Amino acid sequence: MKTLKRKGLLILMAALLTFTLAACGGANENNGKTTNTETKTNNTNTPTNDNASTATEEVVPEEGASLLVWEESTDFEYLESVAADFKTKYNVDVKFEHVAAPDQADRLANDAPAGLAADVVMFAHDKLGNAVEAGLLFPNDVLEEQTKASHPEASISASSYGGTLYGYPKSVETYAVFYNKALVKDLPKTWDDVIAFSKSFTDNSAKKYGIMWEARLLFFNYPFFANKGGYIWGKDNTDPTDIGLNNEGSIEGAKYLQSLAEILPLKAENITWDVKTQLFTEGKVAFNIDGPWAISSFKDKVDFGVIPLPDQPDGSKSISLSGVRSYYVNSYTKYPNAAKLFASFLTNKENALKGFQMTGMLPSNKDAAADPLITNDPILSGFIQQFANSVPMPSIPQTNNVWTPMEGAITKIWNNKTQDVKAALDEAVKTIQESLASTAAK
Known part of the structure; x- marks a missing residue:
C-alpha cells in the first residue's frame, strides 16, 4: 500500500544509570536495558523485559555513540532537522539510509545478525510479530510508561507483541x-x-x-x-x-x-x-x-x-x-541507549507536529494529534475520526x-x-x- 507522510513522539526522562555492552557479534547480553546492576548474561538473542520499572530513570547515550536510521527518503529533510536538534541535546550523530518501510522488517532479519542493519528501524505493526519471534528487537522498557501515556491505546496495542511494548509509535493510518x-x-x-x-x-x-x-x-x-x-x-x-x-x-x-x-x-x-x-x-x-x-x-x-x-x-x-507505524530498536545495536532516546525523540509532540508540517503524516502522539493544526485540518480530521473507530491489523x-x-x-x-x-x-x-x-x- 501507498503511505502518507510522517509524525512523532516525545518522552521525558529521570535519574542516571550505567549500561554494559556485550561483545560484538550478537545482541547485547542485557537486552539493551539501562540498569544500575551488573549486566545479566542471556544466551539467546531474544530480548526480555525484566526491568521495565526503570522507566523513571534517566537514559543517557553511550559514550561515542552514533546512529544509523532506516527511513523513507521522502522524509529526509524532516529527519535531518530532528537529527540536528538531537545532536545539540545529546551530542550523538545520526545518519539516515533510505529503505522503504515495507522492506525494513525483512532486511532487518537478514542484516541485523551480520551487524549491517540500522540501529533504529521503522515499519508498520503487522510486521512486528515476525521481528519479535526472530529476536531482532529490544523492548521499549525504560521509556515504556511515558510512551503509554503519550499515545492512544490502539497505537500501544499495535506496537506491542505478547504483552510487551516494543515500538515508539510514529504515525497512524x-x-x-x-x-x-x-x-x-x-x-x-x-x-x-x-x-x-x-x-x-x-x-x-x-x-x-x-x-x-x-x-x-x-x-x-x-x-x-x-x-x-x-x-x-x-x-x-x-x-x-x-x-x-x-x-x-x-x-x-x-x-x-x-x-x-x-x-x-x-x-x-x-x-x-x-x-x-x-x-x-x-x-x-x-x-x-x-x-x-x-x-x-x-x-x-x-x-x-x-x-x-x-x-x-x-x-x-x-x-x-488501522495501521500504526513505529520506530523500533535493533537488538544488535551497539548503542541501545542512544537508539532508544532517538526513537523517543523523533516521536515527541514537538517533532510530531514538525513532521506533520513537513511531510503530512498523521501523528500517533496524542498531544500532537489534538493540536488545532491537525484537528482543524479539513482533510486529516476525517481520518482521525475514523481511526477512533478502528482496530489494529493483527x-x-x-x-x-x-x-x-x-x-x-x-x-x-x-x-x-x-x-x-x-x-x-x-x-x-x-x-x-x-x-x-x-x-x-x-
Whole structure:
C-alpha cells in the first residue's frame, strides 16, 4: 500500500544509570536495558523485559555513540532537522539510509545478525510479530510508561507483541471516504445514503460510479465483517486457533457486501487502486474509500474532502482496520541507549507536529494529534475520526496466511450474486487452516 507522510513522539526522562555492552557479534547480553546492576548474561538473542520499572530513570547515550536510521527518503529533510536538534541535546550523530518501510522488517532479519542493519528501524505493526519471534528487537522498557501515556491505546496495542511494548509509535493510518465536492452536495451518514446516491449517479457505460473501493480485499471490507461480529483471530486478534471469518456474523456481513455489487457493477478484480484513483481524479467517482497515503495523488487534481466511513445499516459506526507505524530498536545495536532516546525523540509532540508540517503524516502522539493544526485540518480530521473507530491489523505472523484465501472468497461473493456466501467463506477458512498446519509441520 501507498503511505502518507510522517509524525512523532516525545518522552521525558529521570535519574542516571550505567549500561554494559556485550561483545560484538550478537545482541547485547542485557537486552539493551539501562540498569544500575551488573549486566545479566542471556544466551539467546531474544530480548526480555525484566526491568521495565526503570522507566523513571534517566537514559543517557553511550559514550561515542552514533546512529544509523532506516527511513523513507521522502522524509529526509524532516529527519535531518530532528537529527540536528538531537545532536545539540545529546551530542550523538545520526545518519539516515533510505529503505522503504515495507522492506525494513525483512532486511532487518537478514542484516541485523551480520551487524549491517540500522540501529533504529521503522515499519508498520503487522510486521512486528515476525521481528519479535526472530529476536531482532529490544523492548521499549525504560521509556515504556511515558510512551503509554503519550499515545492512544490502539497505537500501544499495535506496537506491542505478547504483552510487551516494543515500538515508539510514529504515525497512524486507516481508510475513510474521499468525496468530490463538485459532485456531492449532501454528505452521507449511512450506507443507505450512499446506496441511494449511487443508484442515481452510477452509469457503467460512461464509467461513472457513486462509490469505489477495492472490493476484493478483506482490508477494506473488514467493517462488513466486524460490525456483525466477525473477526480474523480470536482473543483480540492474537489466537490463530480461532478463526472468525466464517462465523454467523461474517456470513451476514458478507451477504450485505454481496448486495453492494449492484451499485458498483464491475468485477472485483477490475476495481484496482490505479483504476479508482484515475476515475476519482477525472470526476467520475463521487466517493472513494482510501487511506491518507492517497492524498498526494489527489492534491491539485480534484477539490475533495474526507469523512469517516458511512455507518452500517444497523446504525453502528463502521469499524475499519488501522495501521500504526513505529520506530523500533535493533537488538544488535551497539548503542541501545542512544537508539532508544532517538526513537523517543523523533516521536515527541514537538517533532510530531514538525513532521506533520513537513511531510503530512498523521501523528500517533496524542498531544500532537489534538493540536488545532491537525484537528482543524479539513482533510486529516476525517481520518482521525475514523481511526477512533478502528482496530489494529493483527500482528501475529499467521496473518500472512489470511489475505489471499479471503481475497478469493470475496471475489467469488462479489462477482456472482448467486454464490453461496457460507460455502465461499468456509472454503477460505479451510485453506487458511491447511496453510497454518502446513507451516507448523515444517
